[in-house]
Amino acid sequence: MTAGGALTISPDALMVKLIGLPDVDVLLWRGLLTAIGFAAIVWLRKGRGFWQAYRRCGWTGVGVAFFFACSTCGFVLGNQYTKGGNVLMILAGAPLMAALLSRVFLHERLPLRTWAAIFACMAGIAMIVLDDAGGGSWVGNAFALMAATAMGCNFTLSRTKSGVDMSPMLALSGLMVAVAAFFASGFGAGFSAPSAASWLWLVILCLGILPLGFTFIQRGPLYLPAAEVGLLMLAEVVAGTVWVWLVLGEEPAPTALAGGALVIGTLVGKGLYERRLEMRQRRYLADLGLTPGEVNEE
Numbered sequence: 001m002t003a004g005g006a007l008t009i010s011p012d013a014l015m016v017k018l019i020g021l022p023d024v025d026v027l028l029w030r031g032l033l034t035a036i037g038f039a040a041i042v043w044l045r046k047g048r049g050f051w052q053a054y055r056r057c058g059w060t061g062v063g064v065a066f067f068f069a070c071s072t073c074g075f076v077l078g079n080q081y082t083k084g085g086n087v088l089m090i091l092a093g094a095p096l097m098a099a100l101l102s103r104v105f106l107h108e109r110l111p112l113r114t115w116a117a118i119f120a121c122m123a124g125i126a127m128i129v130l131d132d133a134g135g136g137s138w139v140g141n142a143f144a145l146m147a148a149t150a151m152g153c154n155f156t157l158s159r160t161k162s163g164v165d166m167s168p169m170l171a172l173s174g175l176m177v178a179v180a181a182f183f184a185s186g187f188g189a190g191f192s193a194p195s196a197a198s199w200l201w202l203v204i205l206c207l208g209i210l211p212l213g214f215t216f217i218q219r220g221p222l223y224l225p226a227a228e229v230g231l232l233m234l235a236e237v238v239a240g241t242v243w244v245w246l247v248l249g250e251e252p253a254p255t256a257l258a259g260g261a262l263v264i265g266t267l268v269g270k271g272l273y274e275r276r277l278e279m280r281q282r283r284y285l286a287d288l289g290l291t292p293g294e295v296n297e298e
Contacts, residue, residue: 006232
């Protein structure tokens with residue numbers, strides 16, 4: 001579910017550039033439209049239980065909404081000042097942030113292989129950032145790092161309320177983004193009317209792609225540690241970088257390509273290794289006449 005959500009939102013960086021509006025305008029319309037999209041999904045899923053879904057989230061949900069809003073602002077502003085592929089790569093730092101926060105606040109222990117995968121991905125990210133230094137790119141990289149940190153905080157906070165789906169609170173996060181953009185623009189004084197083409201991309205992205213994809217992703221911490229959710233989001237890095245490269249021609253430098261290959265190779269290798277461990281465990285339990293569900297109940 002998490003990986004599917006990451007693939008769904010992978011055209012995000014590309015479409016932010018295709019919209020072609022100033023960053024404050026993008027944030028305003030993105031916030032308003034995604035709030036509508038997220039609320040519509042909650043209504044379709046919950047029906048008469050619409051308001052109850054929000055009440056269950058409580059103040060923890062408000063915190064989740066705040067951090068998601070911060071990650072949205074960092075992502076959009078990062079794409080305004082640096083390459084879209086670089087923003088996606090830097091966002092791969094979210095698993096490290098989530099792992100550290102989960103260890104400190106939730107006392108969640110991660111396997112050594114997960115830590116190794118996180119640091120290998122961070123090495124790849126460093127190659128991306130160092131290669132793109134100068135020319136104002138550090139501003140974009142800083143915004144992208146803010147997005148990664150806020151996303152890690154979001155996933156960790158979601159884990160503190162076990163069994164509660166925090167995805168309905170993403171509608172509130174959209175409103176937070178819109179309000180922040182409104183104040184940043186001088187109470188709407190600097191807004192410009194989107195063109196027909198910009199409206200088309202805004203509607204496709206903010207009413208369809210983002211609400212659907214992030215609803216799946218936000219449900220990930222119900223079933224996985226925060227760091228694992230962040231690692232699975234690297235599927236967006238792979239697909240999103242390809243989108244930007246193919247459509248806009250923003251070809252990464254050789255060092256950036258090597259860093260991306262390190263990130264992707266680490267994720268694939270970790271997945272294959274864990275799949276092997278899972279199959280071995282299933283065979284062992286089968287020999288004992290047990291199922292994984294029975295073991296979990298014990």
